[in-house]
Amino acid sequence: MDIVEQISSMLFSTIHDVLPITAIIFGFQFAVIRKVPPNLFKVIIGFIWVLLGLSLFLLGLEWCLFPIGRLMAMQLTDPAFIHAADPVQQILSAVSEIDWRDYAWVYLFAFMIGFSTTIAEPSLMAVAIKANEASGGAISIWGLRIAVALGVAIGITLGCFRIVIGDPLHWYIIAGYIIVVLQTTCAPKLIIPLAYDSGGVTTSTVTVPLVAALGLGLSESVPGRNPLIDGFGLIAFASLFPIISVMAYAWFSEAISKRQQRLRQTIENISQSDEEKNNAL
Amino acid sequence: MRGSLRDLTPILVVILFFQLFVLQQPLPNVGQLLLGVIFVILGLTFFILGLEQGLFPIGETMAHAFARKGSVFWLLIFAFALGFGATVAEPALIAVANEAATVAAAGEVIAATDDARESYANGLRLTVALSVGIALLIGVLRILKGWPMQWLIIIGYIMVVIMTAFAPKEIIGIAYDSGGVTTGTITVPLVTALGVGLASSIRGRNPMIDGFGLIAFASLTPIIFVMAYGMLI
Numbered sequence: 001m002d003i004v005e006q007i008s009s010m011l012f013s014t015i016h017d018v019l020p021i022t023a024i025i026f027g028f029q030f031a032v033i034r035k036v037p038p039n040l041f042k043v044i045i046g047f048i049w050v051l052l053g054l055s056l057f058l059l060g061l062e063w064c065l066f067p068i069g070r071l072m073a074m075q076l077t078d079p080a081f082i083h084a085a086d087p088v089q090q091i092l093s094a095v096s097e098i099d100w101r102d103y104a105w106v107y108l109f110a111f112m113i114g115f116s117t118t119i120a121e122p123s124l125m126a127v128a129i130k131a132n133e134a135s136g137g138a139i140s141i142w143g144l145r146i147a148v149a150l151g152v153a154i155g156i157t158l159g160c161f162r163i164v165i166g167d168p169l170h171w172y173i174i175a176g177y178i179i180v181v182l183q184t185t186c187a188p189k190l191i192i193p194l195a196y197d198s199g200g201v202t203t204s205t206v207t208v209p210l211v212a213a214l215g216l217g218l219s220e221s222v223p224g225r226n227p228l229i230d231g232f233g234l235i236a237f238a239s240l241f242p243i244i245s246v247m248a249y250a251w252f253s254e255a256i257s258k259r260q261q262r263l264r265q266t267i268e269n270i271s272q273s274d275e276e277k278n279n280a281l
Numbered sequence: 282m283r284g285s286l287r288d289l290t291p292i293l294v295v296i297l298f299f300q301l302f303v304l305q306q307p308l309p310n311v312g313q314l315l316l317g318v319i320f321v322i323l324g325l326t327f328f329i330l331g332l333e334q335g336l337f338p339i340g341e342t343m344a345h346a347f348a349r350k351g352s353v354f355w356l357l358i359f360a361f362a363l364g365f366g367a368t369v370a371e372p373a374l375i376a377v378a379n380e381a382a383t384v385a386a387a388g389e390v391i392a393a394t395d396d397a398r399e400s401y402a403n404g405l406r407l408t409v410a411l412s413v414g415i416a417l418l419i420g421v422l423r424i425l426k427g428w429p430m431q432w433l434i435i436i437g438y439i440m441v442v443i444m445t446a447f448a449p450k451e452i453i454g455i456a457y458d459s460g461g462v463t464t465g466t467i468t469v470p471l472v473t474a475l476g477v478g479l480a481s482s483i484r485g486r487n488p489m490i491d492g493f494g495l496i497a498f499a500s501l502t503p504i505i506f507v508m509a510y511g512m513l514i
Contacts, residue, residue, distance in 0.1 A: 003316075017370050017372060017465075017467075018370075018467050019370070020366035020369065020370050021366055021467060023366070024363055024366045025363075028343070028355075032359070033347070035346060037342045037343075039338065042334055042338070043334070043335045043338055043339050044335070045331075045334060046330075046332075046333070046336065046338070046339075047335040047336075048331070048335075049327045049334060050327070050328055050331030050332065050336060050467065051331075052324075052327050052331075053323075053325065053327025053328030053329075053330070054328055054466060055324065056321070056323050056324030057320070057321055057324025057328060058324070060318065060320030060322075060324055061321060062317070063313050063316065063317030063320065064313070064315075064316075064317025065292060065296070065317070065321070068296055068308075072296070072304065076304070109295075109299060112291075112295040112298075115291065116291030116292040116294070116295045119288055119291050120288045120291070120292055120325070122325060122328050122332075122466050123465070123466045125329065126336075126337075126469055127470075127496075129332075129333075130337070130473045130474065131493070133477075134477050134481075134488040134492055169457060170453055170457075174442055174445070177442070181435055184431045190487075192430055192431055192490075193430045193489070193490060193494035193497065194489065194493045196493075196494055196496075197473070197493045197494060197496040197497045199461075199497060199500055200461065200463075200464045200469075200496040200500030201469050201496055202461075203462065204462075204465055204466050204469070205465075205466050206292075208461070208462060229384070229450070231454075232380075232455050232457070232458050233454045233457060235457075235462060236454070236461060238461060239460055
């Protein structure tokens with residue numbers, strides 16, 4: 001009974017969230033386009049699936065992932081855990097120098113949680129499916145998803161490192177922008193808009209709550225950091241680095257396919273010249 | 282179903298690994314946990330199903346209908362309304378706006394009363410929604426005109442860098458983060474389908490080169506607008 005109640009309340013809040021979009025879409029459809037879409041019934045069923053799916057998804061996350069994820073972020077950033085190997089350090093931690101190497105587990109957790117939540121991110125799946133379709137299969141769904149997930153993982157890890165070190169956020173972001181601009185000049189043209197897009201799609205339902213918890217926990221536990229100022233910024237990292245990693249992925253896969261082509265050509269040339277030799281004999 | 286399970290496996294592995302080997306604590310509430318996992322898998326499966334049946338087709342048919350109708354004015358109005366409407370109710374944005382209000386109150390930018398905080402948070406939300414609306418408008422205009430993506434983005438980056446130099450320090454982190462939180466799980470598929478649909482129904486446009494990029498605008502303009510908001514208030 002309780003479960004049904006929770007599902008229905010989650011469903012209700014999801015419907016509430018998507019009501020404006022639905023109103024705009026159907027409003028324009030009927031008032032401006034003035035045509036009933038060809039498969040209206042199927043589309044409505046599709047919307048119902050999306051609503052139901054999203055509600056179940058969010059409720060499931062609320063039950064299994066978010067509490068554990070938040071708890072783990074807290075436990076991993078707890079000074080008692082970080083300096084567990086060195087009790088003297090534990091007492092001195094408030095006054096002594098911060099050593100960024102103490103936070104190794106935090107970086108590993110940041111990397112792995114960034115990667116794994118991005119793989120499960122529904123909006124990234126949507127974009128990957130669409131990109132696969134639009135490119136006629138040239139961009140593989142999994143290739144894109146893994147490239148983006150690696151970008152998020154590296155971004156969040158670097159973001160955690162920044163919180164520990166205490167550097168200003170904007171230097172990192174501006175450096176990232178410069179890398180993006182440089183990459184844009186040499187990346188394959190087809191990938192550029194998709195790469196830029198992949199920065200925005202990575203951070204939604206799954207990633208944001210966990211990453212925000214990690215940032216807040218870390219900035220609370222590192223001495224001298226203010227959670228109100230230093231706790232932000234991880235999402236910015238997570239939306240910048242996928243741009244870099246997707247362009248790098250495209251660049252690599254183009255380079256590899258070019259090399260294979262060249263290799264194939266040389267093999268063909270060799271066998272051709274062999275044939276010619278045989279013919280001559 | 283099997284696909285959703287595979288998508289979820291990495292998270293489960295990470296959590297189990299850290300819980301059992303690093304933190305060495307027992308898992309709390311295993312029953313509810315398992316039920317949650319099942320819900321997530323079911324939810325993801327339903328979502329993908331509905332995506333292919335509902336969100337993608339409606340985005341595409343609307344793009345084709347607008348392209349055939351040839352009314353640029355209504356298309357741009359639609360793009361703006363979609364961006365604004367999708368963002369103003371986005372739960373992640375509401376959360377970030379409230380946090381930003383707390384930061385502003387702590388930094389003595391606004392009075393530390395609930396009224397002041399609420400009006401600050403609402404103002405911020407409207408600012409971000411406005412910026413996403415404008416982003417989609419510019420993005421659709423770009424698809425129609427065939428402008429190259431990278432120049433617009435680089436102009437945006439330059440604006441971000443310039444604004445960073447002048448914006449109050451407290452707002453910078455929130456501004457940078459706000460770019461990532463605006464685009465929700467329903468908005469992304471719709472907007473992507475709209476862009477690709479438009480690009481494939483206009484002659485001379487390539488769905489890969491011109492169809493993508495709307496989301497990128499929607500995650501860049503909020504950074505600029507939120508810093509502007511911080512400077513004005």
